[in-house]
Amino acid sequence: MSKRKQTAAVKSFRERNRASHGYLLKKTVRTGAWKLVRVFLLFGMCFLILQPILNKISISFMAEEDLYNAMVISVPEHFTTDNYQLAMQFMDYGKTLCNTVLVSLTIALLQIAMCTLAGYGFARFEFPLKNFWFACVIMMIVIPPQTISTSLHLHFRYFDIFGIFRLLTGESLNLRGSVAPYYLMSLGCMGLKNGLYIFMIRQFFRNIPKELEEASYVDGCGTLKTFLRIMLPDAKPILTSCFLFSFVWQWTDGFYSGMFLGNIKLLSIQLQMIGERLGSYITNTLHNAAGASVGYTNCIVATGTLLVIVPLLVLYLFAQKGFVESLSSSGIKM
Amino acid sequence: MKKIKKATGLKRQKAISGYLFILPFILGFLAFMVKPFFQSLYMSLCSVEVGPGGFRSLYQGLANYTRAFTVDTEFARLLVEEISRMCVNALAIMVFSFFVALILNQKFKGRALVRAIFFLPVILSSGVILGIEYDNALLSSVQDAIMETTGNTSITNALESILITAGVGAQAFQIVFDIVDGIYDVAIASGIQIIIFLSGLQTISVNMYEAADIEGCTSWEKLWKITFPMISSLFLVNWIYTIVDFCMRSDNQVMEKISDTMIVNLDYGFASAMAWVYFGIVIVLIGVSSAIISKGVYYYE
Numbered sequence: 001m002s003k004r005k006q007t008a009a010v011k012s013f014r015e016r017n018r019a020s021h022g023y024l025l026k027k028t029v030r031t032g033a034w035k036l037v038r039v040f041l042l043f044g045m046c047f048l049i050l051q052p053i054l055n056k057i058s059i060s061f062m063a064e065e066d067l068y069n070a071m072v073i074s075v076p077e078h079f080t081t082d083n084y085q086l087a088m089q090f091m092d093y094g095k096t097l098c099n100t101v102l103v104s105l106t107i108a109l110l111q112i113a114m115c116t117l118a119g120y121g122f123a124r125f126e127f128p129l130k131n132f133w134f135a136c137v138i139m140m141i142v143i144p145p146q147t148i149s150t151s152l153h154l155h156f157r158y159f160d161i162f163g164i165f166r167l168l169t170g171e172s173l174n175l176r177g178s179v180a181p182y183y184l185m186s187l188g189c190m191g192l193k194n195g196l197y198i199f200m201i202r203q204f205f206r207n208i209p210k211e212l213e214e215a216s217y218v219d220g221c222g223t224l225k226t227f228l229r230i231m232l233p234d235a236k237p238i239l240t241s242c243f244l245f246s247f248v249w250q251w252t253d254g255f256y257s258g259m260f261l262g263n264i265k266l267l268s269i270q271l272q273m274i275g276e277r278l279g280s281y282i283t284n285t286l287h288n289a290a291g292a293s294v295g296y297t298n299c300i301v302a303t304g305t306l307l308v309i310v311p312l313l314v315l316y317l318f319a320q321k322g323f324v325e326s327l328s329s330s331g332i333k334m
Numbered sequence: 335m336k337k338i339k340k341a342t343g344l345k346r347q348k349a350i351s352g353y354l355f356i357l358p359f360i361l362g363f364l365a366f367m368v369k370p371f372f373q374s375l376y377m378s379l380c381s382v383e384v385g386p387g388g389f390r391s392l393y394q395g396l397a398n399y400t401r402a403f404t405v406d407t408e409f410a411r412l413l414v415e416e417i418s419r420m421c422v423n424a425l426a427i428m429v430f431s432f433f434v435a436l437i438l439n440q441k442f443k444g445r446a447l448v449r450a451i452f453f454l455p456v457i458l459s460s461g462v463i464l465g466i467e468y469d470n471a472l473l474s475s476v477q478d479a480i481m482e483t484t485g486n487t488s489i490t491n492a493l494e495s496i497l498i499t500a501g502v503g504a505q506a507f508q509i510v511f512d513i514v515d516g517i518y519d520v521a522i523a524s525g526i527q528i529i530i531f532l533s534g535l536q537t538i539s540v541n542m543y544e545a546a547d548i549e550g551c552t553s554w555e556k557l558w559k560i561t562f563p564m565i566s567s568l569f570l571v572n573w574i575y576t577i578v579d580f581c582m583r584s585d586n587q588v589m590e591k592i593s594d595t596m597i598v599n600l601d602y603g604f605a606s607a608m609a610w611v612y613f614g615i616v617i618v619l620i621g622v623s624s625a626i627i628s629k630g631v632y633y634y635e
Contacts, residue, residue: 038437045434046451048521053458118359125352126345133356136363142574142620143371144581146589147613150377150596150606151370154389188362193582196575198359223351245456254462255582258593268462305463312457320450 053309060084060303067295087303090277091270097311100251100267103179108246110186111194112239118189119201120227124213134202141195149259156181156260182260192253197242204238205231240322248312267308274304378606391603398607408591409608416588417615423520424576426513428569431524435531436561456525464522464585523579527572534565563632570627577620581612588612 063078380391596605
């Protein structure tokens, strides 16, 4: 038996090919060709995605005259870090970064905590009107927040809970520009893309076997204790990835930040103003009436963008598994 | 006849704790979704005056809606542009992300790296960064410079000129070439969709493919007879996600106009009306297309 196996292995490719009536050769060629095509495709697409970042990096180190030099394409001739200094100055980088980290972190934690509660409730309990409320979650995903933004805007401008504040102080509260509205919304699972998080977390909890839950009930755990001690530790991967998404999207979000958090210096808002700042800096401080040129503005904006995404890139490098693997293995299904 | 039984004991207790778990969601939903939703619908029918200490809304019927379509010079044009861009891009994103997910699901060297790169746009194209990316004039001027130096002969350009001068279905070709030119937009907008498809592909059991192999299926047949039906429900999910995502993008011109009208001009009524027109069109689009797609969805149970 083993001898026959050996001779089969030793047989040359040509012989094996003949034995399979040419199928082996055909198959080898086909898989080889596909591998080659795949390498080209993947390389091309990866380059496509990475190119703008690489481009930004090289531009951010160029002096102004390099931008207009047709000979300089990706390697700067006059290497400089002035762009970074300027961009940091315009964005008030140190303070803004601290603010952004603080806000994104707290908001993401709050949102995920609330969404986990809701997701767990939808996944593991039977209660009347459950389908109706879940339909509401889907609605929440589908309704673009811009539709309700006008009303929210006024809602928080003249904030009041059943007229209590008006009774006490004679005036409604103006919550616009403070952090409070957004924390309130996060507390009610209504932040950026929170419907999606509820959906994904519910999906995960649904797949945990019922026996686990029943065993913990038999052993004397209450509902809350079961949730905290049995279910939460299991859900760590999906919670991590939801947290990461929430953190990152909050970091770059311009919509809610622009609407509610206008007075707090956040990276996403500062980044949008960097062009204007440069223009006024050049006309007012450097007394150059012509203002900033298009190319130079773009260069500074690119530098600013890099400054915004570098922390995220570092995070992504370390937590890449958390972003991708847990999500792609969780199995999202309708 | 269904027996009406009052939930008792454990069942009732569980129902109560279930409600407690989703209570924050319910409260939030009522306060920050339902109320603003109807309020903004009402505001779209009013002219809203903002004064110190409060705002007043005066009912004026459909005036804001007629203004959006007949008086305002930009809105109708922007709406058509955005919606058609959305449809074309959404289709391209679906095809692209499905294709990429198929490739990324195969085993090859450096897969982890390639995956990491493909999901990078989830971070990099989110929020404000996309809008800034978009008007990067320098990048396009550099590209123009490269184009000129290479004598303007890229493969797509050559193909484009041949096919369009051939004159058959020039319009259709133009759309395809626009997509090819905008492949970067498609690539950076399909991060989440790839993850969703990938997660679906990984749940298909290997047994099915083995059975198909034994029966002598080619890979092409396996794609259409196994892979496609098994993840067809995800097409629906992805389609809806893509459209909704498009509404949230910061380079969406209709949304830009709406927030400008609201924040700069303080014209809340008109802004609400425009938002509702957009929302109405999108929801009809989602409804119709999901109805069509869900007919083709195959549920394996």
